[in-house]
Amino acid sequence: MKLLSMKEMNMKDKFFSEYMQLIRNHVIPYQWEALNDRIEGAEPSYCMQNFKVASGKIQGKFMGMVFQDSDAYKWLEAVGYCLMWNPDKELEEIADGAIDDICAAQQPDGYLNTYYIIGGLDKRFTNLKDHHELYCLGHMIEAAVVYYQATGKRKFMDTAIRYVDCVNSIFGAEAGKLHGYPGHEVIEMALVRLYEVTKDEKHLRLAKYFIDERGKQPLYFESETIINQNNFHWKDSYFKFQYYQAGREVRQQEKAEGHAVRAVYLYSGMAAVANETGDESLIRACERLWDNITNKQMYITGAIGASRYGESFTFDYDLPNDTIYAETCAAVGLIFFARRMFELTKDSKYMNVLERVLFNGAISGMSLDGTKFFYVNPLEVVPEASEKDEQKRHVKVERQKWFGCACCPPNIARLLSSIGSYAYTETDECFFMNLYIGGDITTTIHGQNVELHVETNYPWDGAVKISFNQKEEAEFCYAIRIPDWCRKYVIALNGEEIQTDLVKGYVYLHRKWKNGDTITCDFNMEIILNQANPKVREDIGKAAISRGPLIYCLEEADNGNNLHRIYIKKDTKFTEQFEKDLLKGIVTLTCDGEKLVDSNWNEEVLYQIYQDPIFEKKTLKWIPYYSWANRNPGEMLVWVRTKV
């Protein structure tokens, strides 16, 4: 299965095109300034400076975090995607210059990590657990592959390959090699991407090695800690080496544990390798971990990672809404994992989650003007608690400007600048429409030219129209995902309704497609009251509202404060309205609710004999979750109390 390249698409999507433009016009230029320490008032990044020091172009010390190199790579990956759908000579020249600076630092044996080049190569690969060395290489590979795909230029990719060769000569299961693996995963999936381009088995084997070796006894990280006489930071934690998903072999892992971003990056790599090798035990492990996350550890927004401590998963059904971590990067990582699982299975259940994450817990990470970012994406916020309670201080009320060490902003950037590739994938026989994103698509399926036009106002409207502009007929299967949130839908071919069974959640339309053929989909977007499994303690007696793929929330700006005191009834009637001037244009929902008042309470009394609570009627206004915190800071709430 192949993701459509962004080169094959001319995105004309009302919803995503604006995000893509933001990434291209604001995020990427801003980050370039940041990487070069030219943002006034911001902590310097030192990222590009480190490369210049490492190559001897300038004198200096290594500065910044040990994984500072990766910021340049993430930026280059986003640039690569942008260049695919929007060739831009000026940007490409800047990127080429950055690549020159990076490549100049490469050592004769291929090694390329500025922290150790500057600080002492004798220490390289001695702290895999914490020093993100292989993590940086992973991001380098991902960027290099995308940049090659975008521009056809091999310099960066060849540099990455030389570094991979270097790593290959040092790491492996063979005697005499280091039996190590990364503390922060990403290289596994990166190597599969490299293999997809190079078809060099070495690259796949190295990815497979890192996965197979992980967690084997004796534990590499344990030995490394002893040799280095390092403190093991997580020794008193519950997860211990599972913080790194390295407490046991990956095929023995039953539940998603530890650092959430690392976890989903690893699982993505596992699924990517399994996809190439067909390794059944690895596929089972991926399915088990997927099911554990999505059936037991995922917020309704698709967010993952319940605890700030270790930015980690906690345990099944533990989903606090207010002390939550829910890192933007983890949401993006879950999208990577979903994509790979879909490739393995062609099952819409993965794309259903991908859509849920994308439209809620992922894009919530960026402000609507592209200038500010959330690391933490809560489902419940009270500003005073975020200010005064240390357990909630990480839960910010406002997105932060992107300074210094920054993982989430570039992750959002690379996701959104390549979003079309998640929407459309193809096999030799079949074209999959996974997400409904408007634009023109020009591709080839089984040697046949295909030209499509997709028109939609998704996610505000469930109507999607696909028109074929075929010079010649093309025979293939057009597969349409029926979203899990949709209970009523109509698929019509040239105006005629199609009745067909779903196969793993997709409608398959096989045909010789000819010019003028149209498919219309109408996904009925009803407003749904959702409830959580009663095992989720935090959500008992509450409901969350959704419409189509969007989860909704209440914000103080529309509903006043004390949102916790709001109740809705099961049979509440909603009205919906597209407000084009609100939050860049959103469908808002309005309904009747009730609010617990304290007019019968003396402010000076904390406890009294139980009396029937007094409620007042209140009109509630809901906005899509992703759009919260784009006005004055205030309370926000997703799960609202229900009157039984």
Next chain:
Amino acid sequence: MKLLSMKEMNMKDKFFSEYMQLIRNHVIPYQWEALNDRIEGAEPSYCMQNFKVASGKIQGKFMGMVFQDSDAYKWLEAVGYCLMWNPDKELEEIADGAIDDICAAQQPDGYLNTYYIIGGLDKRFTNLKDHHELYCLGHMIEAAVVYYQATGKRKFMDTAIRYVDCVNSIFGAEAGKLHGYPGHEVIEMALVRLYEVTKDEKHLRLAKYFIDERGKQPLYFESETIINQNNFHWKDSYFKFQYYQAGREVRQQEKAEGHAVRAVYLYSGMAAVANETGDESLIRACERLWDNITNKQMYITGAIGASRYGESFTFDYDLPNDTIYAETCAAVGLIFFARRMFELTKDSKYMNVLERVLFNGAISGMSLDGTKFFYVNPLEVVPEASEKDEQKRHVKVERQKWFGCACCPPNIARLLSSIGSYAYTETDECFFMNLYIGGDITTTIHGQNVELHVETNYPWDGAVKISFNQKEEAEFCYAIRIPDWCRKYVIALNGEEIQTDLVKGYVYLHRKWKNGDTITCDFNMEIILNQANPKVREDIGKAAISRGPLIYCLEEADNGNNLHRIYIKKDTKFTEQFEKDLLKGIVTLTCDGEKLVDSNWNEEVLYQIYQDPIFEKKTLKWIPYYSWANRNPGEMLVWVRTKV
């Protein structure tokens, strides 16, 4: 006003006498072994060893925490109280020996702190903020006063007074003296206790100085940090110097902030000083801080301190039940504060809170067999969360054995071994019955001998009988507190019901009391459904059950797990039963409830379209909160959902 001495009482209380015996027969001997490093498998305390090293009796280094000395003092204070009501030659000899070891370490100028005597006297009083030097002296004074009162022996008190003289010569508002004050308060109230015995104005003045100086600009702790080039641990916290209640002058403090134990120790000292000086602005500050705590920051169990971070208060109405700190020591400290406020005002509102704390959040700190202790007293526990979620790891499911650094166990010990003194206080004209504790009391009021016998089965029964055994008549006022939880009561004098207005919550019976007079009180103990102010987010839609002074809870041992899914109705009927063999004899409550079931849920589904929840009927059994966690570890819950 004077607290009755434990010497004046022969406690025969069914509820408290057993606790007192536990303290005397188990806790005190066990702690003595701990102080002398003779507990197998326990981390050594080094406490008594440090004194011997400091006096040169043995060679060695200082070991243990910087405030290790205070453990010996807390132990001696508890011993002192026990010797009052139970003279015990053997225990007194051991205590005399300990006092000899302590006093032998005193320096020529009176100084006595083993950490600096052993480690370097040149550094003494250079880190008041964090090194607990004056805190240790505070506990020394408290122990020395009690030991003197118990035994009449002055050696320990004279030693303490010499150390106070030394401190007096170094600290003060005068030019040339250090303008410092303790990082951890306690010396303020201790000095007032000393003054109560010595009537030496110096001692009161020093207490007043520490209170008046606290928080003055320029901030002493800030200067000290700069001089020492120390890291200021709380610099990134919300409370900063208010962690120590030192961010502004005490009279400017509006809300209880920072470390909860330190806070209530300080406030107790403030009230104690105000009591002696009549300082109006200080009294107002005490009242303000008291009101803030009890009206806005106190759990229904009387526990205080919402956050583990800094073991601190957070903000008004922020009372999470599951991530709570609620340290036992803070509960004990609130009792100290209540006692001093009552002395200032003779208002029952302080004793109402004292009773609430005592019977719930304080004694919950000790197991029913006196061998294990809670530092943290939660209102809601799920064992899996305590194990796997770092934010709840401090919330233990089982009380811990008392090892190493230990503040809460000796605090409970000194409280319970002197509990009679809180129950009964007197002025020249009036005898106050604040708590209902059985026993014989022999005292003098305004020169007249008074002999009383109090009989009650409190807290299981609201009947209290007071009999006078007067050889001669005595004219005074007998004041009886009417508990705030009681809506119906009868007070009868010699069988005749008394109708009288309450004065600040007390019934005052003025009379020439003669032999054979009896007062009977009948406080109707109905079972009450309590509700919290809707400003307390965590308790919205919930109720807590109480009977008399006792808050009740559900435990897994009686009700199975998933307690969060239990609902009760407002008009639930309860039955009560004294179960003499359960948890050392308790009144249990039984009622009908309902439990949200998940039979309509696929375990593998996290979210679904809202359906009417399904409930099953369930008989609920409630036990007093203080008695939880004395059986198999499991869930516990105080605030239970209500069906509106």
